[in-house]
Amino acid sequence: MKKTILLSGVLLFLFACGNDKTKNEAELQNQELLSLIKADTNVNKKEFKKIVFRNLDNIEDSEELNLPLLSKVASNLNIKYSNIKIDETSSINYDDKTAFFVLTIVERNRKKKQSKDYTDLGNYFQRKYLFVDRESGSIIAEEFDANLGYYHNEEIQFSKSHILKNLIYLNENTPAIGFYTEANANSRIVLYSEKKFTLLTLTDNEIRKVLYEYPIYLTNGDSNGSGTYQIETLETGISLGDDKTNGLFDLIVTKNFSYEEAVEDSLENEMEENKELKIKKESEKLKFNGKEYAFHRDDRHRFLE
Structure with missing residues (x-):
């Protein structure tokens, strides 16, 4: 009798375990099916990112x-x-x-006309x-x-215009193409380089520059051509804000200014190598005015005099 009760208990336990196993497998299958359904519904959704680029090293062309x-x-x-x-x-x-x-x-x-002569x-x-x-x-x-x-x-020379790898969605339905172009001075004495960023869209078969030549990188300074120099650098990051103005997300610009001064190590002039580095951070919000993201170009130096 005891053996019968014990055997029945074992069978009931195994049956319960089997039910739990079946239940767990069913739940797992349901979760996988739900995941597949969600993945399928997201296939045609546009990639939507808030960060355009954190800094220049972060840009993918x-x-x-x-x-x-x-x-x-x-x-x-x-x-x-x-x-x-x-x-x-x-x-x-x-x-x-x-x-x-x-x-x-x-x-x-x-030919380009300069004064009265053609050069x-x-x-x-x-x-x-x-x-x-x-x-x-x-x-x-x-x-x-x-x-x-x-x-x-x-x-002054211009580089290739580098297009960003991913489209930038200025709202849920407005894709924009971002690209930047570098201008630089062909000189060892004048230290000038600038990267300008542009956003444009195709609207009613027309090109619309919603942001035009915003400076995302800028260097200014001078050098003696042999190791002594002073240079101020601006580098930015751009992201989409949470708020919209006239239908498009505001652009949040983070600005990093740095200043570096170096003196060449020269035994003849009794000069020791010396470097100085200063850093300043600022930010700016650009709002869409219905036509473009308007901004005032700021060429003020933060460190250079």
């Missing part, structure tokens, strides 16, 4: 450059493919049907923005940027 499509674009623009400076051309896919290019086009043997400054490089059809290369919208045009032998 787009590595897309569809050369076959670029060839079609050149044909549709009626320009020679050989007149496109490939190493200064960038692109990114804007959506399933549209791509965006920043082209650098070479205009050879162009040969070498080839002229023009910067052009383009939205194109990804299949045919047909032009949807185009615009030259005169501010980024330069001659080969001019003192």
Whole structure:
């Protein structure tokens, strides 16, 4: 009798364990199914990030450059493919049907008038923005940027315009393309370099520059060319705020100013190597006024006199 009761108890225990195991497996399957459903519903959702970049080292550039499509674009623009400076051309896919290019086009043997004489400054490089059809290369919208045009032998040179890897959503439905271009002085004495950041959108088949040439990096200073120098540097980070103005998120800009002064170690001049470093932090909020993120350019030095 005792053996029968004991056996029944064992069977009941095993049956209960089996039920718990079945229940746990069912719950696990339900959780996995729920996760798959959530993942499926998020497939078509746009990537939405608040931080555009924390600092310049944090920026990821787009590595897309569809050369076959670029060839079609050149044909549709009626320009020679050989007149496109490939190493200064960038692109990114804007959506399933549209791509965006920043082209650098070479205009050879162009003269620039200075005073009463014409001076040969070498080839002229023009910067052009383009939205194109990804299949045919047909032009949807185009615009030259005169501010980024330069001659080969001019003192101020412009780099390739680097497009950010990810689109920036200024609200839930407005994607923007961000890119930056560096200007620098070709001099060992004058220490000048500046990176300017632009945000643009495609609206009703028109290019709209909602933020234009905002300085995200700036150096000013001078050097004797052999180790003694003083230089002030501005470096920024940009993120999207929680508040909106006229439908678009405010932009929060963090500014880091630094100052460095160095004196060359010289036995002849009885000078010892000396370095000084100062740092100052500021911030700024940029609001969309219905047309653009307006800002006042601030060229005040925080340390240099």
